[in-house]
Structure formats: C-alpha cells, structure tokens
Amino acid sequence: MSATETIQTAIDSHDVVLFMKGTPKFPQCGFSSQVVQILGYLEVPYTTVNVLESDEVRNGIKAFSNWPTIPQLYIKGEFMGGCDIVREMFQSGELASHLAEKGIDCKQPAKV
Incomplete structure (x- = not known):
C-alpha cells in the first residue's frame, strides 16, 4: 500500500484522525x-x-494536505489544520462546535 493509500484509508476509516509524532501516551514533539x-x-x-x-507517511501527509507541518488533524475527512489552528479553534469554542456539528460526541466547554 502506498503512503497516499495508507493516509486515505486512515482518514476514511475514522471520524477523527491525528497524524502526529509519537503516540498519545508518548508524544515526540510539543x-x-x-x-x-x-x-x-x-x-x-x-x-x-x-x-x-514511516518516512513515506511522514512526507506523504505533508504532500497530501499541502501543509508543511505535523501534527495534522482530520475530522470526518476534512483537514482542520496543525497545532496553532487547532489550539485557536479550541480556545474560541469553534473546535467543540465543529465536532458537535459533525455528530462527534465531545465535552462542550462552559460558555463564558
């Protein structure tokens, strides 16, 4: 399977996919x-x-999304962005709202 096929399969098979360095228990970058x-x-x-x-997936995800950095977050097949964008969306409440709109259960932050 090519890197592009591996990436597309992951995105198609899961509602929320994070391409990252390391694992959730042991992330390898901040x-x-x-x-x-x-x-x-x-x-x-x-x-x-x-x-x-996989170097192929590491380089392939950058070409796939036309985004130069990792991590990369996909929700229901849609590329959301990297860390800065995800953090901004989270802080504004937009990330939780977007997840809810897509039918993905998540904790909704308190309204301020």
Whole structure:
C-alpha cells in the first residue's frame, strides 16, 4: 500500500484522525502533545498515526494536505489544520462546535 493509500484509508476509516509524532501516551514533539491534550480535554474519540514509523507517511501527509507541518488533524475527512489552528479553534469554542456539528460526541466547554 502506498503512503497516499495508507493516509486515505486512515482518514476514511475514522471520524477523527491525528497524524502526529509519537503516540498519545508518548508524544515526540510539543505540538503533537498539545493537540493530544486538547482532544483529551474534549474527550473526543480519535485515532492516531505515528508519522515517525514511516518516512513515506511522514512526507506523504505533508504532500497530501499541502501543509508543511505535523501534527495534522482530520475530522470526518476534512483537514482542520496543525497545532496553532487547532489550539485557536479550541480556545474560541469553534473546535467543540465543529465536532458537535459533525455528530462527534465531545465535552462542550462552559460558555463564558
């Protein structure tokens, strides 16, 4: 299976996919760790792909999304962005709202 096929299969098979460096229990970069913490706080069910396990996937995801950095978050097949975008969406409440709109259970932050 090519890197593109591996990436597409992961995105098609799961509602929320995080392409990251390392694993949720042992993230290998601070940016991946931040996104894992955000998804954990929102109690979002998600799957991960450790890009450090395959140079083809690591480079392939950048070409696939036309986005130069990792981590990368996909929700229902839609590329959401990297750490900075996910963090901004989380802080504004947009991430929880988007997940709810897509029918994905998550903890809704309190309204301020």
